[in-house]
Amino acid sequence: MASSLQFILLSSIFLFSNSFSTAQPSFRPQALVLPVSKDASTLQYVTRIGQRTPLVSINVVVDLGGQYLWVDCDRNYVSLSYTPARCNSAQCSLASSENTVTRTATGGEVAQDVVSLQATNGKNPGPVVSLPCFLFTCGSTFLLEGLASGVQGMAGLGRGRIGLPSQFVAAFSFNRKFAVCLTSSTSANGVIFFGNGPYVMLPNIDISTSLIYTPLLINPVSTAGVFSQGEKSVEYFIGVKSIKVNEKSISLNTSLLSISSDGIGGTKISTINPYTVLETSIYNALTGAFVKEANLTRVASIAPFGFCFDSKNVGSTRVGPTVPSIDLVLQSESVYWRIFGANSMVPVRENVLCLGFVDGGLNPRTSFVVGGYQLENNLLQFDLATSRLGFSSSLLFRQTTCSNFNFTSNV
Ligand SMILES: *[C@@H]1O[C@H](CO)[C@@H](O)[C@H](O)[C@H]1NC(C)=O
Ligand SMILES: *[C@@H]1O[C@H](CO)[C@@H](O)[C@H](O)[C@H]1NC(C)=O
Ligand SMILES: *[C@@H]1O[C@H](CO)[C@@H](O)[C@H](O)[C@H]1NC(C)=O
Numbered sequence: 001m002a003s004s005l006q007f008i009l010l011s012s013i014f015l016f017s018n019s020f021s022t023a024q025p026s027f028r029p030q031a032l033v034l035p036v037s038k039d040a041s042t043l044q045y046v047t048r049i050g051q052r053t054p055l056v057s058i059n060v061v062v063d064l065g066g067q068y069l070w071v072d073c074d075r076n077y078v079s080l081s082y083t084p085a086r087c088n089s090a091q092c093s094l095a096s097s098e099n100t101v102t103r104t105a106t107g108g109e110v111a112q113d114v115v116s117l118q119a120t121n122g123k124n125p126g127p128v129v130s131l132p133c134f135l136f137t138c139g140s141t142f143l144l145e146g147l148a149s150g151v152q153g154m155a156g157l158g159r160g161r162i163g164l165p166s167q168f169v170a171a172f173s174f175n176r177k178f179a180v181c182l183t184s185s186t187s188a189n190g191v192i193f194f195g196n197g198p199y200v201m202l203p204n205i206d207i208s209t210s211l212i213y214t215p216l217l218i219n220p221v222s223t224a225g226v227f228s229q230g231e232k233s234v235e236y237f238i239g240v241k242s243i244k245v246n247e248k249s250i251s252l253n254t255s256l257l258s259i260s261s262d263g264i265g266g267t268k269i270s271t272i273n274p275y276t277v278l279e280t281s282i283y284n285a286l287t288g289a290f291v292k293e294a295n296l297t298r299v300a301s302i303a304p305f306g307f308c309f310d311s312k313n314v315g316s317t318r319v320g321p322t323v324p325s326i327d328l329v330l331q332s333e334s335v336y337w338r339i340f341g342a343n344s345m346v347p348v349r350e351n352v353l354c355l356g357f358v359d360g361g362l363n364p365r366t367s368f369v370v371g372g373y374q375l376e377n378n379l380l381q382f383d384l385a386t387s388r389l390g391f392s393s394s395l396l397f398r399q400t401t402c403s404n405f406n407f408t409s410n411v
Pocket of ligand 3: 124202406408409410
C-alpha cells in the first residue's frame with residue numbers, strides 16, 4: 001500500500017516537474033498577462049493565477065500597493081511543491097499577511113510554491129509559464145473576511161522585492177514594468193501586463209505608445225499595517241500639485257499634497273479603495289467647485305457620497321456624463337490627469353448620479369487616495385526602473401476600453 005502510494009506521488013512529481021521544465025527554458029516570455037474582473041458586491045478587482053502541484057486556479061484580490069502575494073493556507077491548500085522559505089533571509093522577517101481592505105493582519109509562514117500564468121505578445125495570451133519557487137505568505141481563513149466571495153488571498157503589486165512585479169522580473173529578466181487596466185464592467189475582464197508593451201486593445205490599438213508620464217514618488221515611511229522601523233512604503237505615490245475643475249484652479253492647502261518626512265500626506269493610487277478618498281479640506285474645496293461649475297439639481301445624498309444629482313438633464317458624451325472635468329495637475333501645468341464624467345460620476349440609482357469622491361476625514365495618513373472607479377478604463381504603466389507612471393487618460397476617447405484585450409489564446 002504505502003509503496004504504491006509513494007510511487008504515485010513520485011510519478012506525479014516527476015510528471016509535473018517535467019512539464020514545468022519543458023515550459024521554461026525553451027521559451028522566454030517578453031511579457032505576462034493576467035485577467036482582472038470586478039466583483040459586483042465588494043467592488044474589488046480580482047485576478048486569477050495558477051498555483052501549486054497539481055495546479056489549481058485561485059482568485060485573489062488585486063492590491064496595487066500590496067507587499068506580496070498571500071493566500072489562505074489553512075483551508076484546501078494541497079500541494080506537492082509547497083516549501084517553507086529558507087529563513088536566513090530578510091524575506092522571512094516579513095512573516096505576516098495583511099488584509100488591506102479590513103486592515104487586519106496576522107503572522108504567517110513565508111513559503112514558496114509553483115505559480116503559473118500566461119505569457120503574452122501584447123495582443124493575445126500565449127503559452128503558460130511557471131515560476132517554480134514563487135514567494136508568498138500563508139494567511140489564515142479568517143483573514144479572507146471582507147474580500148470578494150470565492151477569493152483565497154490578495155496579490156500585492158507593490159514595489160517591494162517580493163511583490164509580484166519584482167518576482168516576475170527576476171524570473172524572466174524582462175523590463176521592470178507592469179501595466180494595469182481596470183474594467184468598469186462586472187461581466188468583462190480587464191487586464192494586467194507584466195513587462196514591456198505593446199499593450200493592445202481591440203480593435204488593434206496599442207495603448208503603450210501614447211502615454212503621459214509623471215514621476216513615481218517614494219513615501220519614506222511604510223503605509224502597511226505591519227512594518228519595521230525605517231521601512232519605505234511599497235505603494236505608488238504621484239506628485240499632484242494642484243486640482244482644477246473646468247480648467248480653473250481650486251484653492252487648497254498644498255502642504256497636504258506633499259509627503260512629509262514622517263510619511264504623512266501626498267497622493268497615492270489604490271485598487272483597494274473603490275472611490276477616491278480626499279482629506280476633508282480638499283474634499284470640500286473640490287466638491288464646492290464642482291457643484292458651482294456643474295449647475296445641476298442636487299438630490300438627497302447616498303452614502304458613501306456627499307453630492308448626488310438628478311441626472312435627467314445631464315447630457316452624455318463618449319467619456320460619460322457631461323459634467324465639469326477634474327484635472328490632477330502634476331509636475332507642470334501642462335501635465336495633468338483629466339477625469340471625465342465616466343470616471344467622476346457614479347450612477348447610483350435611476351436618474352441619480354453621485355460625484356464619486358469620498359470624504360476621508362481631517363487627519364488621514366495619505367491626503368489623496370485615487371481609487372478604483374477613477375482608474376477604470378485608463379491604462380496605468382508603472383515603470384520601476386525609471387520610477388515613473390505612464391497613464392493613458394480615458395480609453396473611451398479612443399473608442400476602446402480596458403475590457404477589450406483579446407483573451408483568446410494564440411497557441
Ligand atoms: C495646511 O496643512 C498642514 C498639514 O496638515 C497644517 O499643518 C497647516 O496648519 C495647514 N494650513 C492651513 C492654512 O490650514
Ligand atoms: C444654471 O442653470 C440654470 C437653469 O438650467 C440656468 O438658468 C443658469 O443660467 C445656469 N447658471 C450657470 C452659472 O450656468
Ligand atoms: C482574437 O484573437 C484570436 C487569436 O489570435 C483571433 O483569431 C481573433 O480573430 C481575435 N478576435 C478579434 C475580434 O480580433
